[in-house]
Amino acid sequence: NAGVTQTPKFQVLKTGQSMTLQCAQDMNHNSMYWYRQDPGMGLRLIYYSASEGTTDKGEVPNGYNVSRLNKREFSLRLESAAPSQTSVYFCASSEPTGERSPRNEQFFGPGTRLTVL
Amino acid sequence: GESVGLHLPTLSVQEGDNSIINCAYSNSASDYFIWYKQESGKGPQFIIDIRSNMDKRQGQRVTVLLNKTVKHLSLQIAATQPGDSAVYFCADPTPRNSGTYKYIFGTGTRLKVLA
Numbered sequence: 383n384a385g386v387t388q389t390p391k392f393q394v395l396k397t398g399q400s401m402t403l404q405c406a407q408d409m410n411h412n413s414m415y416w417y418r419q420d421p422g423m424g425l426r427l428i429y430y431s432a433s434e435g436t437t438d439k440g441e442v443p444n445g446y447n448v449s450r451l452n453k454r455e456f457s458l459r460l461e462s463a464a465p466s467q468t469s470v471y472f473c474a475s476s477e478p479t480g481e482r483s484p485r486n487e488q489f490f491g492p493g494t495r496l497t498v499l
Numbered sequence: 500g501e502s503v504g505l506h507l508p509t510l511s512v513q514e515g516d517n518s519i520i521n522c523a524y525s526n527s528a529s530d531y532f533i534w535y536k537q538e539s540g541k542g543p544q545f546i547i548d549i550r551s552n553m554d555k556r557q558g559q560r561v562t563v564l565l566n567k568t569v570k571h572l573s574l575q576i577a578a579t580q581p582g583d584s585a586v587y588f589c590a591d592p593t594p595r596n597s598g599t600y601k602y603i604f605g606t607g608t609r610l611k612v613l614a
Contacts, residue, residue, distance in 0.1 A: 386542070413599045422508075422606060423606065424588065424604045424605055424606040424607060425543070425588070425602075425604040426604075427601070427602070430599060432595075432599045472542050472543075474542070476599070476600070486592060486600050487533070487545045488543075488545075488602065490541075490542025490543050490544070491542050492540070492541055492542055493540075493541070493542055
């Protein structure tokens with residue numbers, strides 16, 4: 383099992399360019415998440431998908447869109463990149479069971495380091 | 500609003516010594532906490548969790564202590580090794596109607612292990 387995979391690992395964009403960050407998981411999890419991580423800010427949730435066919439906003443959704451393509455894949459799109467979106471982006475997945483236990487553990491991908499000039 | 504935060508951004512510990520990483524939370528209703536470890540260039544990984552009906556939980560070389568009175572928890576690592584060098588986060592999963600959990604991550608403490 384590869385777990386959660388993300389592409390690309392690194393990306394440099396110019397202001398105004400668009401791009402899509404890809405995420406896939408092979409653990410058959412229903413829920414998937416996109417976070418951004420900035421120095422001194424911890425991890426902040428951008429969007430999440432509780433199950434295939436649903437998406438919801440997290441703490442910092444502005445400037446982003448997401449697509450839950452199927453159960454395995456959850457992509458994050460920047461339509462018009464801004465320097466404030468320079469960050470490390472993490473995708474995660476989990477299997478909700480209705481109980482707070484390690485079974486609700488979020489499994490994270492290796493991250494995408496994005497720089498917007 | 501709710502918050503979960505660690506006390507120190509950086510902690511330096513001599514190899515072989517014990518490490519203690521502290522975390523404070525603000526939501527009195529919080530009843531479950533998870534600690535994550537994030538090594539350089541990688542995503543966070545689950546270490547250990549604790550429910551509010553417990554004061555202490557032990558894993559392999561790690562112990563988490565929970566003090567609900569002062570809304571504080573700590574992660575103790577025994578005999579710290581170079582492989583323990585990482586950023587450590589405490590997180591407070593709160594349930595959403597969708598069946599998923601909202602994780603509020605603290606800002607993290609970077610543990611540096613000195614040879």
